[in-house]
Amino acid sequence: MYAQATRSSSRRLLSSARRLNSASRSLHSTTAASSSHLSTHRTLASDAYTKSTDPDAPSVSTTPDITPEQRSALDAALRVDQAGEIAANWIYMGQYAVFSRDKNTRELIKEMWEQEKKHINVMDKLQVQHRVRPTILADAARAGGFLLGAGTALMSREAAMACTEAVETVIGEHYDDQLKEIEDLPNDHPSVPLLRKVIEEFRDDELEHLDIAVENYAQRAPAHALLSTIVGAGCKVAIELCKRV
Ligand SMILES: [Fe+2]
Ligand SMILES: [Fe+2]
Secondary structure (H helix, E strand, O other): OHHHHHHHHHHHHHHHHHHHHHHHHHHHOOOOOOOOOOOOOOOOOOHHHHOOOOOOOHHHHOOOOOOHHHHHHHHHHHHHHHHHHHHHHHHHHHHHHHOOOOHHHHHHHHHHHHHHHHHHHHHHHHHHHOOOOOOOOHHHHHHHHHHHHHHHHHHOHHHHHHHHHHHHHHHHHHHHHHHHHOOOOOOOOOHHHHHHHHHHHHHHHHHHHHHHHHHOOHHHOOOHHHHHHHHHHHHHHHHHHHHHO
């Protein structure tokens, strides 16, 4: 009961952070709102990696000269982020495979999966830019992600949404915590402010996925509390493992 109350209050805090952030971003947005669930037509920090006409710009091609402690914090952060995005892609792949004949659910999952594809694309580039060793658990992340996505989807649509809700809660919180963990990095190197903005953007995307899962009756899944606890705890263990190896 306590864990559930803590989880929902931290989710409310994160949702408020996302709404504030989205409101401020929409002030700077030059395009009209999309008809899709997801905001795909804003000017985004990740565009520097996905749409840039200057791949040699220092902000996307160089890494800061930092202390060993800062380097190890940056390494752990990017290693776990890349692993998390690998797992997220395979979770959605598993769900998509199971719902391939259910047009509405398939399209809903596809929308979120498309954003995860962008996330892994950017994380792969950040990993190379900052010369971070990838986790040795990448294959386990793929297999575990697929099994989790397909397994919950085979249980029911609501269970698949409960899986998304639990995973995105942990990942949204993880990205939020990470902004504090990399606070010490020097702002005078152009890659650092960009990295912070990318992490904020991805945190907001993950929280949009969480909201979509809740809107699609995640909390009606049988044994919702138990499922959320198991999936959430598994994600937290995976995060700690991938930081280290
Ligand atoms: Fe993601
Ligand atoms: Fe996500």
